[in-house]
Amino acid sequence: xxxxxxxxxxxxxxxxxxxxxxxxxxxxxxxxxxxxxxxxxxxxxxxxxxxxxxxxxxxxxxxxxxxxxxxxxxxxxxxxxxxxxxxxxxxxxxxxxxxxxxxxxxxxxxxxxxxxxxxxxxxxxxxxxxxxxxxxxxxxxxxxxxxxxxxxxxxxxxxxxxxxxxxxxxxxxxxxxxxxxxxxxxxxxxxxxxxxxxxxxxxxxxxxxxxxxxxxxxxxxxxxxxxxxxxxxxxxxxxxxxxxxxxxxxxxxxxxxxxxxxxxxxxxxxxxxxxxxxxxxxxxxxxxxxx
DNA sequence: TCTGGGGTCCTAGGACCC
DNA sequence: TCTGGGGTCCTAGGACCC
Numbered sequence: 001x002x003x004x005x006x007x008x009x010x011x012x013x014x015x016x017x018x019x020x021x022x023x024x025x026x027x028x029x030x031x032x033x034x035x036x037x038x039x040x041x042x043x044x045x046x047x048x049x050x051x052x053x054x055x056x057x058x059x060x061x062x063x064x065x066x067x068x069x070x071x072x073x074x075x076x077x078x079x080x081x082x083x084x085x086x087x088x089x090x091x092x093x094x095x096x097x098x099x100x101x102x103x104x105x106x107x108x109x110x111x112x113x114x115x116x117x118x119x120x121x122x123x124x125x126x127x128x129x130x131x132x133x134x135x136x137x138x139x140x141x142x143x144x145x146x147x148x149x150x151x152x153x154x155x156x157x158x159x160x161x162x163x164x165x166x167x168x169x170x171x172x173x174x175x176x177x178x179x180x181x182x183x184x185x186x187x188x189x190x191x192x193x194x195x196x197x198x199x200x201x202x203x204x205x206x207x208x209x210x211x212x213x214x215x216x217x218x219x220x221x222x223x224x225x226x227x228x229x230x231x232x233x234x235x236x237x238x239x240x241x242x243x244x245x246x247x248x249x250x251x252x253x254x255x256x257x258x259x260x261x262x263x264x265x266x267x268x269x270x271x272x273x274x275x276x277x278x279x280x281x282x283x284x285x286x287x288x289x290x291x
Numbered sequence: 292t293c294t295g296g297g298g299t300c301c302t303a304g305g306a307c308c309c
Numbered sequence: 310t311c312t313g314g315g316g317t318c319c320t321a322g323g324a325c326c327c
Contacts (some may be wrong), residue, residue, distance in 0.1 A: 302322085
């Protein structure tokens with residue numbers, strides 16, 4: 001699928017997640033480039049180093065980070081950051097400014113491409129109030145649809161909703177959290193403490209569906225072995241996507257937890273044994289959860 | 292439009308215990 | 310013989326994000 005697309009390509013309806021076949025049909029003369037993860041990682045590290053010079057940095061991915069800064073003139077600081085990144089890497093970036101991470105994240109969307117945008121508690125509703133709930137960071141297509149069925153379509157409407165009612169519909173944590181989102185309220189703590197992963201996984205979609213279960217076992221064993229490392233594994237979860245795109249998972253705990261590749265492989269195969277369906281397999285995945 | 296790979300967090304139901 | 314109420318843990322699935 002398409003990882004990302006230039007703004008020129010987006011104008012023709014090509015974007016992230018789209019099957020390459022579809023993209024090629026919409027834009028037959030587009031330039032298609034392979035993913036070059038090593039280069040992205042290297043350039044990302046250079047950008048992050050520049051940003052670290054400006055404040056507390058919380059890295060969110062290859063191309064995104066929160067910077068914790070108090071500034072009397074945040075717009076000027078944003079321009080400074082952009083020119084520092086540009087001179088170090090010749091890359092453009094967008095800076096979103098907010099009074100918390102939610103506001104900064106959403107402001108970034110309004111600043112693209114390569115601009116600066118600022119959101120505050122005072123401007124929140126004026127900018128976002130009439131937008132669909134899916135404009136919020138954390139509300140996707142499914143939740144937006146469910147909210148719409150309850151008569152809640154805009155950010156304003158969600159901000160005015162009853163937390164108890166939404167708790168009943170979405171669960172005790174998620175319901176009230178949705179309303180906080182709509183009010184522009186959220187965490188403003190930016191932290192640079194090194195992130196410790198809860199899990200690691202490997203998965204593969206096969207170009208030709210797997211029909212031989214012996215082969216399925218071999219593939220799962222190989223994926224599991226790739227995940228063995230320094231950290232003790234407490235649980236192994238196997239994912240199987242059958243040809244018609246139905247996906248299921250089964251897991252198996254390791255007691256005691258272990259770093260041993262053989263033990264991790266054995267746990268994966270035990271989990272795989274919980275699958276009894278022998279339909280053609282499109283994807284296999286293994287995830288290890290750390291103690 | 293026939294749908295990648297790597298993650299996180301929350302929910303609901305069942306098992307089990309007191 | 311069948312039963313309440315509360316709590317914790319485990320598991321599979323769902324939703325979302327980069």
